[in-house]
Amino acid sequence: MHFESPWAFLLLLAIPAVVYFHYRIRRPALRVSSLMHAVQAGVSLRQRFMAAPLMLRVLALIFLTIALARPQQGRERVHDVSKGVAIEMVVDRSGSMGAEMDFGRQEMNRLEVVKRVFDEFVTGNGKSLRGRPDDLIGLVAFARYPETLCPLTLGHGALPQFLKNVEVAQRKEEDGTAIGDAIGLAAARLKTAEEELARQSKDKPKEYQIKSKIMILLTDGQHNAGKRDPMEAAALAAEWGIKIYTIGVGGDESESFMQTPLGRIPMGIAAPLDERTLKAIASKTGGVYRRADDAASLRDVYAEIDQLEKTEIEAVRYLDYREWFAPFALAALLCLAVEIVLQSTVLRRFP
Amino acid sequence: MIPKELAKKVRYIEIYTNKAVNDVLAGEYQSVFKGRGMEFDEVREYQPGDEVRTIDWNVTARMGRPFVKRYREERELTIMFLVDLSASGAFGSLKMTKNEVATELCALLAFSAIKNNDKTGLIIFTDTLEMYIPPKKGASHVLRVIRDLLAFTPRQTQTNINEGLDYLGRVTNKRSVVFLVSDFIGEGYEKSMRMLSKRHDLIAVSVSDPREYRLPNAGLMEWEDAETGQRVLIDTSSPAVRKRYEQLGHERAQKLKDLFASMGVDHIDIRTDRDHVKDVLLFFRRRERRL
Numbered sequence: 001m002h003f004e005s006p007w008a009f010l011l012l013l014a015i016p017a018v019v020y021f022h023y024r025i026r027r028p029a030l031r032v033s034s035l036m037h038a039v040q041a042g043v044s045l046r047q048r049f050m051a052a053p054l055m056l057r058v059l060a061l062i063f064l065t066i067a068l069a070r071p072q073q074g075r076e077r078v079h080d081v082s083k084g085v086a087i088e089m090v091v092d093r094s095g096s097m098g099a100e101m102d103f104g105r106q107e108m109n110r111l112e113v114v115k116r117v118f119d120e121f122v123t124g125n126g127k128s129l130r131g132r133p134d135d136l137i138g139l140v141a142f143a144r145y146p147e148t149l150c151p152l153t154l155g156h157g158a159l160p161q162f163l164k165n166v167e168v169a170q171r172k173e174e175d176g177t178a179i180g181d182a183i184g185l186a187a188a189r190l191k192t193a194e195e196e197l198a199r200q201s202k203d204k205p206k207e208y209q210i211k212s213k214i215m216i217l218l219t220d221g222q223h224n225a226g227k228r229d230p231m232e233a234a235a236l237a238a239e240w241g242i243k244i245y246t247i248g249v250g251g252d253e254s255e256s257f258m259q260t261p262l263g264r265i266p267m268g269i270a271a272p273l274d275e276r277t278l279k280a281i282a283s284k285t286g287g288v289y290r291r292a293d294d295a296a297s298l299r300d301v302y303a304e305i306d307q308l309e310k311t312e313i314e315a316v317r318y319l320d321y322r323e324w325f326a327p328f329a330l331a332a333l334l335c336l337a338v339e340i341v342l343q344s345t346v347l348r349r350f351p
Numbered sequence: 352m353i354p355k356e357l358a359k360k361v362r363y364i365e366i367y368t369n370k371a372v373n374d375v376l377a378g379e380y381q382s383v384f385k386g387r388g389m390e391f392d393e394v395r396e397y398q399p400g401d402e403v404r405t406i407d408w409n410v411t412a413r414m415g416r417p418f419v420k421r422y423r424e425e426r427e428l429t430i431m432f433l434v435d436l437s438a439s440g441a442f443g444s445l446k447m448t449k450n451e452v453a454t455e456l457c458a459l460l461a462f463s464a465i466k467n468n469d470k471t472g473l474i475i476f477t478d479t480l481e482m483y484i485p486p487k488k489g490a491s492h493v494l495r496v497i498r499d500l501l502a503f504t505p506r507q508t509q510t511n512i513n514e515g516l517d518y519l520g521r522v523t524n525k526r527s528v529v530f531l532v533s534d535f536i537g538e539g540y541e542k543s544m545r546m547l548s549k550r551h552d553l554i555a556v557s558v559s560d561p562r563e564y565r566l567p568n569a570g571l572m573e574w575e576d577a578e579t580g581q582r583v584l585i586d587t588s589s590p591a592v593r594k595r596y597e598q599l600g601h602e603r604a605q606k607l608k609d610l611f612a613s614m615g616v617d618h619i620d621i622r623t624d625r626d627h628v629k630d631v632l633l634f635f636r637r638r639e640r641r642l
Contacts, residue, residue, distance in 0.1 A: 034534075038585045039583055041585060
């Protein structure tokens with residue numbers, strides 16, 4: 001907790017003045033001939049509480065001063081980002097991604113596991129993955145056709161929402177695995193993003209700079225759709241300086257399912273994982289190929305990529321604060337209200 | 352008070368008290384204030400029934416027969432009003448303040464004094480001497496006394512009864528009837544009063560307001576002492592406080608009464624919620640019975 005405008009505490013100096021004037025101001029009084037009996041007549045219980053309104057008023061002033069000083073609590077650490085890696089996540093959402101996979105002790109479909117681990121990769125899970133707060137992250141999903149779900153962005157808060165929208169392809173006509181097209185789209189995205197930033201940094205040199213561009217391609221099948229050949233696309237990426245990490249998910253025995261209103265219908269063994277192509281893509285662009293059969297191994301793969309694509313943290317500063325004046329202002333209001341109520345009811349004076 | 356209003360007030364008091372003097376108090380005054388000072392009247396022969404004490408032995412020896420000396424009561428009296436106009440008197444919970452009641456009472460007695468052709472004087476005091484009007488005869492003088500009493504604005508607020516008593520002791524040697532009108536909210540006046548009561552016919556008139564004896568239930572009240580300006584907060588809705596206040600008030604009244612009795616000083620208890628004519632009448636009757 002810290003105070004944004006500590007000068008407001010100077011107002012506390014006014015409190016002695018308030019107390020002083022409270023006692024000095026001549027309130028109306030009834031002039032009587034003598035006080036000798038009134039003084040001796042004793043003090044009732046209510047009279048003992050006569051100081052309460054003043055105390056409440058002083059309390060209210062203290063609370064108001066604290067509220068004015070703007071107490072704040074740093075909520076979100078924001079790194080001073082001026083350099084980072086552009087990461088384009090390319091996820092396969094073909095029908096075979098609906099197959100079950102271990103996630104801890106639970107069984108979950110592959111796509112779901114991938115989404116969760118990816119989220120951990122971006123925001124960090126406190127253990128092996130430290131998060132990628134400084135990096136531009138984008139999301140491309142593909143089945144028969146690739147599509148950009150989330151453009152490259154630093155605002156990672158929006159990612160979970162985009163991830164939620166990624167679903168296993170349901171219809172036959174959109175099912176497929178267009179690895180080549182996906183790589184092409186992601187590579188184009190990375191390139192335009194870099195160009196855009198380069199143009200901006202010409203005007204303002206302090207702007208964000210892309211240190212390197214990488215793509216994480218995650219698939220469980222074989223290229224079988226689209227116009228572009230994967231190797232062709234990889235060559236294009238290599239030419240643009242994009243590193244591609246490839247992850248193969250699931251075993252050879254992976255089954256694909258189709259979601260129908262009657263339930264999940266097994267669609268037979270799908271095309272097996274094309275490890276050879278994935279390895280080739282990785283080696284061509286300077287990335288690595290890893291295979292993940294369950295959540296733990298997938299996490300390990302991401303941890304490895306995390307390590308390989310390390311970015312040094314420059315400075316951490318707090319940008320976003322939570323303002324805490326409201327409880328103090330409320331307390332002050334409450335004190336004032338109680339004071340007024342007391343003074344106009346139980347502790348009301350006459351005249 | 353502006354003069355017109357003042358004249359009206361004086362006129363009102365004159366009429367009101369005249370009525371009381373001629374009606375309710377008719378004759379009472381004279382019978383009560385017989386002059387104590389004796390004036391030699393005559394020497395006449397002793398008759399059976401005459402007091403043996405009164406025999407004038409010189410004349411008896413010369414004449415060979417017993418003679419008694421006759422005295423005449425001095426009918427002409429000097430009435431002095433010692434009025435305390437301190438700020439504590441500016442309090443009244445009913446239509447008149449204590450000072451106003453005191454003024455009216457003085458007027459009443461002063462008009463009674465006209466009937467008897469007595470001299471009337473006035474001393475107004477607070478904690479100093481505020482005003483002195485030497486005793487004089489005549490209705491116009493009495494009216495002046497009343498007007499001055501009504502129009503007077505005291506310079507000081509506090510009470511020192513000794514000031515008035517001592518001043519009277521200095522300015523007059525002649526035995527007079529002294530009405531000491533005050534609320535007796537003050538201290539240390541007992542000794543002077545005792546001394547004065549030996550030389551003069553001292554009558555203590557204590558003025559009080561019912562609120563000095565009883566508190567209304569009016570919640571928390573801020574009170575200011577009219578004399579000292581001191582303030583106090585009193586909870587009039589507390590039964591304990593009200594009871595204690597009432598008890599203290601009555602104790603004080605009783606103490607005053609006892610004090611005056613111990614000095615042998617007559618006492619008229621005037622209250623703002625009572626008709627003071629009746630009080631004066633009662634006092635006259637009481638005194639008459641005693642004489």
